[in-house]
Amino acid sequence: MPVLQQRGAMESVRPPEFSRAERARVLVAAACGSVVVGYAAVAALLALVAATATHAAFSTTGVLTAAAPAWLAAHHVPLWFDAGQLGVLPLLPTALLMLLVGRTAAGTADRLGLYEPLQARSVVLSIAGAHAFVGGTIALLMGEGVVRATPAVAFFGCAAVSGVAATLGVARRCGLVEVIFERLDPIALQGLRSGFMALFAFVSAGAFVVAFGLVTSWSTASTLFDQAGPTVGVGLGVWLLCIGYLPNAIIGGLSYVAGSGFSMGVVEVTPMRFTPGSVPGIPLLAALPEKEFAFSPMVLVLAAAIGAFVGWCCRKVADRPASRMRAVLVAAVTVAVGCLVLAATAGGRLAAGAFDPVTVPAGLLALLAASWILVPGMLVAWLAGPRPKPVAAVVEADDEEFDEIEDELAEEVDEQLDEDQYEEELDDEEEFDDDEDYDEPVDEHDLHDEDEDDELHDDEDDFDDELDELEEAEEEDLAEAEAELAETVEPADEDLDGEPRK
Numbered sequence: 001m002p003v004l005q006q007r008g009a010m011e012s013v014r015p016p017e018f019s020r021a022e023r024a025r026v027l028v029a030a031a032c033g034s035v036v037v038g039y040a041a042v043a044a045l046l047a048l049v050a051a052t053a054t055h056a057a058f059s060t061t062g063v064l065t066a067a068a069p070a071w072l073a074a075h076h077v078p079l080w081f082d083a084g085q086l087g088v089l090p091l092l093p094t095a096l097l098m099l100l101v102g103r104t105a106a107g108t109a110d111r112l113g114l115y116e117p118l119q120a121r122s123v124v125l126s127i128a129g130a131h132a133f134v135g136g137t138i139a140l141l142m143g144e145g146v147v148r149a150t151p152a153v154a155f156f157g158c159a160a161v162s163g164v165a166a167t168l169g170v171a172r173r174c175g176l177v178e179v180i181f182e183r184l185d186p187i188a189l190q191g192l193r194s195g196f197m198a199l200f201a202f203v204s205a206g207a208f209v210v211a212f213g214l215v216t217s218w219s220t221a222s223t224l225f226d227q228a229g230p231t232v233g234v235g236l237g238v239w240l241l242c243i244g245y246l247p248n249a250i251i252g253g254l255s256y257v258a259g260s261g262f263s264m265g266v267v268e269v270t271p272m273r274f275t276p277g278s279v280p281g282i283p284l285l286a287a288l289p290e291k292e293f294a295f296s297p298m299v300l301v302l303a304a305a306i307g308a309f310v311g312w313c314c315r316k317v318a319d320r321p322a323s324r325m326r327a328v329l330v331a332a333v334t335v336a337v338g339c340l341v342l343a344a345t346a347g348g349r350l351a352a353g354a355f356d357p358v359t360v361p362a363g364l365l366a367l368l369a370a371s372w373i374l375v376p377g378m379l380v381a382w383l384a385g386p387r388p389k390p391v392a393a394v395v396e397a398d399d400e401e402f403d404e405i406e407d408e409l410a411e412e413v414d415e416q417l418d419e420d421q422y423e424e425e426l427d428d429e430e431e432f433d434d435d436e437d438y439d440e441p442v443d444e445h446d447l448h449d450e451d452e453d454d455e456l457h458d459d460e461d462d463f464d465d466e467l468d469e470l471e472e473a474e475e476e477d478l479a480e481a482e483a484e485l486a487e488t489v490e491p492a493d494e495d496l497d498g499e500p501r502k
Contacts, residue, residue: 018112018113023112023122026108026111026112027108027122027123027126028126030104030105030107030108030123030126030127031126031127031129031130031131032130033104034100034101034104034105034127034130034131034162035130035131035134037100037104038071038074038097038100038101039067039071039134041096041100042067042070042071042074042093043063043064043067045070045240046063046066046067046070047063048236049233049236049237049240050062050063051233052231052232052233052236053231053233053234053237068138068141068142069138069142069147069149071135071138072135072138072139072149072154072157072158073086073089073090073093074093074094074096074097075094075097075131075135075154075157075158075161075162076089076091076094076157076161076345077089077135077139077149077153077154077157077158078149078150078153078348078349079147079148079149080147080148080149080150081146081147081148081351082146083351083352083353084349084350084351084352084353084356085348085349085351086348086349086350086351087347087348087349087350087357088248088347088348088349088350088357088358089348090241090244090245090247090248091244091245091247091248091251091345091346092243092244092245092246092247093244094161094345095247097161097165098161098162098164098165098168099165100165101127101131101162101165101166101169102165102166102168102169103169104127104166104169105123105124105127105165105166105167105169105170106169106170106173108123108170109123109169109170109173109174110173114170114173114174115173115174115175116174116175117174117175117176117179119174120167120170120171120174120176123166123170124163124166124167124170127162127163127165127166128159128160128162128163128166129159130162131158131159131161131162132155132156132158132159132162133155134158135154135155135157135158135159136151136152136154136155136158138154139151139153139154139155186317187317187318187323187326187327187330188326188327188330190313190314190317190327191314191317191326191327191328191329191330191331191334192330192331192334193313194310194313194314194327194328194330194331194334195310195330195331195332195333195334195335195338195373196334196338197309197310197313198306198307198309198310198331198334198335198373199334199335199338199339201306201309202254202257202258202303202306202335202339202369203250203251203254203342205253205254205257205302205303205306206250206251206252206253206254206255206256206257207250207253208253209253209256209257209287209299210246210249210250210252210253210287212287213253213286213287213288213289214284214286214287217286217287217290218286220286221283221284221286222283224281224282224283224286225238225283227281228281228283238282238283241282241284242282242283242284245282245284246284247346248346248347249284249287251342251343251345251346251360252346252360253287254339254342254365255339255343255360255361255365256269256270256271256299257299257300257302257303258303258339258365258368258369258372259271259272259300259303259368259372260360260361260364260365260368261273261361262347262358262359262360262361263275263357263358263359264277264279264350264355264358264359265277265278265279265350265353265354265355265356265357265358266354267279267288269288269289271296271297271299271300272296272297273292274289274291274292274296276290276291278354278355279355280355303368303369303372304372304376305376306372306373307372307373307374307375307376307377307380308376308377308379308380310328310331310332310373310376310377310380311328311376311377311378311379311380311381311382311384312380312381312384314327314328314331314377314381315380315381315384315385316385316386318385319385319386321381321382321385324378324381324382324385325378325381325382327381328373328374328377328378328381329374331373331377332369332370332371332373332374332377333370335369335370335373336366336367336369336370337366339362339365339366339369340362340363340365340366343360343361343362343365343366344362346360347359347360
C-alpha cells in the first residue's frame with residue numbers, strides 16, 4: 001500500500017502533456033524572452049550611465065538605439081568604427097548574458113518536462129535561432145553608420161554564444177551530462193575532473209596575480225581614477241569599464257602564470273621578458289608591472305604546483321602506472337582546450353592606435369599549460385601511486401610450495417594406510433597363533449568331517465567379512481586424507497588479490 005501511494009504521488013507531480021501548439025508557444029516565449037530581457041538589461045545599464053554623466057543628453061530613443069551595438073558586443077561580436085575594429089570586448093557582460101540564457105533554457109526544459117537528451121534540441125535551437133535572427137537584423141539595420149557590424153559575423157556569433165549557454169542550461173535536466181559520463185571509463189572520468197580542477201586553479205592563480213598587482217600599485221590606480229573626472233557619472237563609467245574587463249585581465253594573469261604572458265601594442269609582459277611602453281589610462285591596467293623584476297620567474301612555481309596537484313589527484317586511479325599516465329593526459333588535454341578558448345576570447349584588435357592589438361597567445365598558452373600538467377603530474381602520479389608486486393614470481397613460488405605440500409601429504413597418507421593395514425594383519429596373525437588345534441596332528445578322517453567343513457566355511461565367511469571391513473576402513477581413511485589435503489591446499493589456489501588462480 002505505501003508503494004502504491006508513493007507511485008501515485010510521483011505520477012501526480014509529473015508535468016502535464018503539451019500539445020504541439022502549446023509546446024511551440026512555450027518555446028517562442030522562451031526564445032523571445034531571453035532576447036528581450038537581455039536587450040533591456042543592456043539598455044538599463046546604458047541609461048544609468050547616461051543619466052549620471054555630466055552634459056549628457058538623455059533620451060529613451062537614444063538609449064534604445066545605443067543598446068543595439070552594446071547587445072552585439074555582449075554576444076562578443078566585433079564592432080567597426082571609422083578608426084578601426086574593436087575586437088577586445090569585455091567578457092563580464094558575455095558571462096552575464098550566458099547566465100541569463102542558461103537559466104531561461106533550464107526553466108523551459110522544466111516547464112515542458114524534458115528529460116531525454118534529444119528533447120533538448122528544440123529548446124537550444126529556438127533560443128539560438130532567435131538570437132541569431134535578432135543579431136543579424138541589427139547588423140543589417142546599422143548599415144554604414146558610425147558603429148557597424150558584419151551581418152554574417154553577428155548572425156553566427158549570437159547563435160554560438162546563446163546556443164552554448166542554452167546547452168549548458170539544459171545539460172543536467174535533459175541527461176546530457178550523464179550521457180557523456182557514461183561513455184567515459186573511470187580513468188578518463190577522473191582525468192576530466194582533475195582537468196577542470198586544474199583549469200579552475202589556473203584561473204584562480206591569474207586572479208591572484210591581478211589582485212597582487214592592483215594592491216601593490218593601488219596609489220597609481222587611485223591617481224588614474226582621479227584623472228578620469230570628478231563627476232559621479234564619469235567615475236561610474238570608468239568603474240563599469242574596469243569591472244567589465246576584469247575577466248580579460250584575469251585571463252591575461254593566467255597566461256602570465258603559465259609563462260606565455262600577453263602583449264598590448266609594443267608592451268610585452270612575460271615572466272622571462274618585459275618590454276615597457278605606454279598603456280591606456282585605465283585604473284585596471286595599474287596591475288601591469290612597471291619594470292622587469294628578478295623574481296618574476298618564480299611565478300612559474302604556481303603552474304608547477306598545479307601540475308603536481310593533478311598528479312596527486314590521479315595517483316590512486318589505477319594500480320598500473322600506464323593507466324595513471326592516461327588520466328593525467330586527459331587532464332592536460334582538458335586544460336589545454338579550456339585555455340585555448342579563454343585566450344581566444346580575451347584578446348583582439350583595439351582600433352588602429354598605439355595599443356593595437358591586445359594579444360593573449362592562445363596556441364602557446366595551451367601548449368605550456370598542457371606541459372605544466374603533463375610533466376609534474378605524470379612524475380607525481382608515477383612516484384606516489386601504488387606499485388604492483390611481481391605477480392609471476394609469487395605465483396611460481398606458490399606453485400612450488402603447493403607441489404611440496406601435496407607430496408608431503410600424499411606420503412603421510414600412504415604411510416598411515418600402510419601402518420593401519422600392517423596392524424590389522426598383525427592382529428589376524430596373533431589370533432591365528434592362539435588357536436588351540438594349530439600344533440595338533442590332523443586326522444584325514446577329521447578333514448572330511450562335515451562339522452569341520454562347516455566350521456571351515458564359517459571361518460572363510462568371517463575372513464571375507466573382515467576383509468571387506470578392512471577395505472571399507474581403508475577407503476574411509478583415504479577420503480579423510482584427501483579432504484584434509486584439499487583444506488590445506490585450498491588457500492594456495494588463490495593469487496595475491498584473493499581471486500582464484502587461473
